[in-house]
Amino acid sequence: MIKVTIKQQSAAIAQGLLLVFLLLNRPLSAQELTLDDLYQDVPFVMPKVVLPSIPVRQVSLLQFGGVADGVSDNTQAFADAIQALVKQGGGRVIVPRGIWLTGPIQLQSNIDLHVEHGALIKFSVDRNLYPMVHTNFEGRASWRPMSPIYAKNTQNIAITGKGIIDGSGDSWRLVKKSKLTEDQWRELVASGGVVSEDNKTWYPSLEFKEGTRQSRVYDTFKYNQQQATKIKDFLRPVMVSLVDSDKILLDGPTFQNSPAWNIHILTSQNVVVRNTQVRNPWYGQNGDGIDLDSVKNALIYNNSFDVGDDAICIKSGKDEEGRLRAMPTENIIIKNNVVYHGHGGFVVGSEMSGGVKNILFSKATFIGTDIGIRFKTTRGRGGIVENIWVSDVDMVGIKGAAVSFNMYYAFNTTVTKKDRNSNKSAEPVDETTPQLKDIAISNIRAIDVGTAALFQGLPEMKLSNVTMENAYFASQKGISIVDVQDISLSNIEVHSVHDEALEIVNVKHANLTNLQLKPKAFVVVKGQESDKVSFVNNQAGLTEFPVKNSPEVKPNAVSVKFTDF
Structure with a gap:
């Protein structure tokens, strides 16, 4: 077990059917949202999410012979308890106080x-307790060990209560030396496992190390069961895997220390996740919080996340497999959540090839995430996010961008500034070209952030129809808008350390109203394709606005107007 220093801990500690009749009557604190609150002011037609209906039993x-001593194996006790209820039509399995050591728990309908x-x-x-199953990870089908909590083709399932579910992920994950202190690294190496030849990575076993090597040479996602079994240790499972299911409820528990992603809900509908705490070590490789993957009709509210990778993630399959799946994630309301550490607070992509639409994300607090609001995709994905x-x-203490749209994720394409400004880097448009469009952002306050906002489209497929209004950024760098069409920014304050507060490159139809900058700050417009870029400012007494046009910008492409209320 690695001891984490105070400096490496998150900026703060997570703040702190059920049976149908309990679902409807459970008391809520003044800070929590009710089900009725969630449906207010939703800007799209949102079906009412159907909650699980589980018998009162x-x-x-x-x-069933369970022993909560932290030593005895309770795998059979869990299986027997679930099966006994299934024979009676379903009900609740009570896990009392104590330490319950177990192998995988397979949920069934009405449990x-x-x-x-x-x-x-x-x-x-014990890896022998986890049989290989054909499942899906990172948007692709593959053989992997069964998840610690696993359900497939079920309906009316729930995980409730105020207890803790721990995936023992530290026994599965690799650890990079760069993420530990010298003392932590020495302690980890002394605990066992294997170290890479360059002494930069710790692996839990030789099998894991070999799997890593093979993954760099072969497409291990295409391995058959026999091939995958030989590198089982490398193929870390997500902790909670709920697949092809209907009417799912997660309410109350702490989910922590997962081998890979923490909670993965795949090709399912009618999902409610509330009042949970989702945790992983900040250095946990692939330690996502929750991934909604081709999910329809879901409510995610009153949760906290402190994880090693992206926190609240929206996905729908990767590349050709995702496009063939053709199941968008849609009709999702995400409200009243807190994110501490994470690579991204709210994240769409990068596996979004099946599409994403009708998402409302609001009333969130991000403390110390690497990036705040994050949209990521790349050439080859295809799919439409709208x-x-x-x-x-x-947001406070964001290392990277408070708002980020990146259509060059994972560096699939390198674009020089010269090519970017001349737009020579465009590629042909086909089914593999991703699209991000029709996105509205409002009421953002970001303090102590690296970059205020990045809007990065593709030259052949502009990021389009994006609005941002009522935002305040105290940042090192300002806003960058590249390869975007039809963007509107209004009532935006940028207090950046760098004087270049706004960069606009190859942007068409941009309306920027009441943009407020610090003294001496300025705006730069670049790119041969920049056109119809309009600045309208209604600050009292303002008679000029600091816009600089690069030589390649066409005459009359940029206009500046001053108005009074």
Whole structure:
């Protein structure tokens, strides 16, 4: 176990059917949202999410020989308790206080796994308990070990209670030396495992190291079951995998220390995730919080995330496999969540090849995430992301950009500034060309951030129809807008350390209203394709605005106007 220093901890600690009749009557604190609150002011037609309906019947693990001593294997006790309820039409499995060591738990229809306060489900590190299953990870089908909590083709399932579910991820994950102190690195190496030849990476086993080597040479996603089994240790499972299911509820538990992603909900509908705490070490490789992957009709609210990778993620398959799946993630409301550490707070992509639409993300606080609001894709993905609304987000201590649109994710293409400005880097448009469009952002406050905002489209497929209004940024760098069409920024304050507060490159139809900059700050317009870039400012007494045009910008491409209310 790696001891994390205070400096490496997150900026703060996470703040702190059910059965149908309980779902409707559970008391909520003044800070929490109710189900009715969630549907207010939704800018798209949002179907009412159907909650699980689970019979009022329960059993305890103790009735099936369960022993909560942290040493005894309770795999069979969980299976027997679930099966006993299934034979009666379903019900609730009570996990009482104690340490419950177990292998994988397979949920079945009409089952509520209720982890009581004081209960800790600790998943075994014995790889033999995890059979290989054909599943999906990072948008592609593959053979992997069964997830610690696994459900497929189910309906009416729930994980509830105030207990803790721990995936023993530290026994599965590689660790990079750069993310640890010298003392931590020495302690980790002394615990066992294998170190890479360059002494920069620790692997939990030789099998993991070999899997890493093979993944650099071969497409391990295409491995058959026999091939995958030989590098089983490398093929880390997500902790909670819920697939092809309907009416799902996660309410109350702490989900932590996952081998890979923490919660992965795939090709499912009618999903509610609320009042959970989702945690992973900040250095946890692929330690996402929650991934909604081709999910339809979902509510995500009153949760906190402190993880090693992206926190709240929207996906729909990768490249050709995602396009063939053709199942967008749609009709999602995400409200009243807190994110501490994470690569991104709210993230769309990069596996979005099946499409994403009708998403409302609002009333969030990000503290110490690497990037705040994050859209990422790249050439080859295809897919359309559209009809996204983001509002009322407060951020502090963001290392990178508070708002980021990056259509060159993973460096699939390198574009020089010279090519970018001349637009020589455009490629042909086909089904593999991704699209991001019709996205509205409002009421953003970001303090102590690296970059205020990045809007980066592709030269052949502009980021299009984007609005941002009522935003305040205190940042090192300002706003960059590149290869965008039809963008509107209004009532934006940029207090950047760098004097270049706004860069505009190859942007068509840009309306910037009441943009407020610090003294001596300026705006630069670049690129041969920049056209119809309009600045309108209604600050009292303002008679000039600091816009600089690069030589390649066409005459009359930029206009500046001053108006009064």
